[in-house]
């Protein structure tokens with residue numbers, strides 16, 4: 001599904017990613033944790049094709065294609081979805097309008113016919129109830145004046161409507177209260193399937209309690225410095241990131257494979 | 266007088282011819298004479314005048330325009346192509362400033378409303394224009410305005426809309442001014458007079474459009490009198506041909522507790538200048554000036570507004586927005602005068618420009634002249650580009666770059682579109698906003 005090899009990238013003038021290796025197979029959920037400023041959002045941005053993040057080395061392939069060659073919209077149409085850490089407010093653009101345009105672009109790319117207004121609303125209603133989303137949000141401008149939690153819920157609602165093959169969730173838990181977290185995590189879990197992979201960026205074990213990952217990676221100073229199973233998240237919660245400074249950077253692939261065996265055993 | 270160029274001399278000859286062939290008796294005749302004297306004295310404005318500093322009209326001055334004759338130009342096909350969507354209300358069509366009855370339909374008006382051509386009004390009964398004398402040429406002052414003087418000097422036709430006191434006109438009255446030059450560059454001079462009686466309500470839509478590659482000059486003047494408690498909602502949509510020039514002046518006087526709003530949409534023409542001047546001449550009056558200007562290529566679009574708070578307790582709201590692409594240039598000059606007596610004035614002004622290219626330029630200048638002390642006046646101007654974060658957000662949701670741009674540009678204008686009460690105009694604008702944007706095929 002996703003193969004990242006020795007990925008290096010700059011944000012602005014600063015070198016942020018210093019050689020990331022990560023393999024995500026279909027159906028897997030990977031959690032990425034790490035201190036503030038370690039490069040988690042930069043990695044997510046590089047994968048989604050954000051302007052201003054310049055890949056300076058390495059490679060990333062998605063479903064066998066060179067991901068880095070594609071425009072952001074082509075990545076989205078191929079099935080990559082980024083739930084933003086800071087969803088952008090876009091006054092004047094209607095939320096439902098955007099969603100319908102997005103869905104139809106994705107469907108067109110998959111060779112499916114456009115949805116008519118009725119079918120679209122049926123799908124939207126289903127997904128809204130899955131995420132217990134307030135109807136009113138649908139007809140407001142995108143994220144405009146949404147509360148922090150509403151923005152995050154809206155991101156996952158979009159995910160649920162667009163049904164991507166790879167979802168990257170950048171700190172979806174921040175801003176959600178405990179009930180909202182449960183609901184949103186429930187929504188994410190409902191979207192889990194053998195064909196769909198997820199990369200979940202978070203600081204807290206709290207989220208991983210609900211969205212249980214197959215793997216946990218720690219990103220520090222632009223590298224994955226440790227990888228493990230879901231229990232690694234608990235360890236981090238207890239000890240913080242400081243103890244990792246001593247550990248040498250290790251490529252995630254090798255450890256990922258062995259851990260996968262242990263975690264599914 | 267150094268500022269009089271060849272252009273002005275050629276108009277003197279034309280004015281003499283006009284006087285010879287179509288002498289106007291009575292007040293109209295002397296109005297024209299006065300106006301021509303003013304034009305002759307003023308000459309065309311140059312960039313040395315403060316209000317014209319950034320708008321060089323040499324291409325207008327240097328083109329030998331011929332005042333449109335009575336039996337003017339284009340037929341039904343040209344007009345049909347230019348005809349904007351309308352909302353079923355009456356529509357008067359003018360070709361090169363002359364009323365075209367065969368293309369017009371003034372039916373369906375409620376009693377107490379008269380929509381006529383100026384020529385017909387003048388002919389109708391002896392002293393047909395007498396009732397209009399307090400307004401015609403009085404609201405749009407020409408003593409210091411060469412283009413208004415030029416329009417008034419050749420005043421022969423136009424639209425006259427009179428609404429009696431207490432009458433509510435539910436459907437918008439559409440006026441289409443179609444212009445085009447055949448062989449030689451034509452001077453088309455649309456003229457509109459709206460007299461809204463006390464407590465009346467009406468909506469007027471002026472469309473200025475044109476065709477052809479030969480330049481023409483559309484020099485339009487609109488006068489609006491809003492009596493006590495009357496409500497007038499006015500739209501100007503300027504979509505002249507690419508080679509054409511448009512200079513328009515809207516002059517409004519609002520009486521006690523009257524309410525006037527203007528929506529000025531300027532989109533087409535090589536040089537487009539739109540002036541809106543409003544006098545709040547009675548207590549409790551309210552005025553809204555909204556504008557949307559779109560420019561591309563090497564277009565120049567210039568908006569000048571003056572709101573004169575002459576009486577206490579009046580509100581004015583002004584919002585102009587521009588979308589500039591290519592090497593286009595825009596000027597916005599917003600003047601607010603608050604007279605000594607105009608206590609409790611509340612005036613808001615805002616101008617926002619969206620620059621879509623590095624070569625587009627906007628010059629914006631608010632001008633506040635406040636003589637009263639108990640007033641609220643705010644103004645602001647912003648210039649920006651499309652928000653890169655919003656662009657990325659939309660593209661990450663599978664929209665093409667072109668679609669994302671389109672959505673954001675439309676969103677920029679959304680609040681102005683929301684104020685437009687004539688559905689047909691809103692749809693026309695939606696289309697206009699989309700049509701001007703580059704489409705990259707795969708969208």
Ligand SMILES: Nc1ncnc2c1ncn2[C@@H]1O[C@H](COP(=O)(O)OP(=O)(O)OP(=O)(O)O)[C@@H](O)[C@H]1O
Nearest residue numbers: 011012013014016035036037038039040041042043
């Ligand atoms: N355009 C830029 N120019 C310079 N530095 C940048 C730019 N964008 C991001 N950075 C820097 O890159 C580093 C990594 O940022 P990033 O947002 O990827 O961190 P993060 O791991 O997501 O942190 P957080 O947990 O706080 O969300 C930060 O130090 C940030 O300041």
Ligand SMILES: [Mg+2]
Nearest residue numbers: 040041042085
């Ligand atoms: Mg981050």
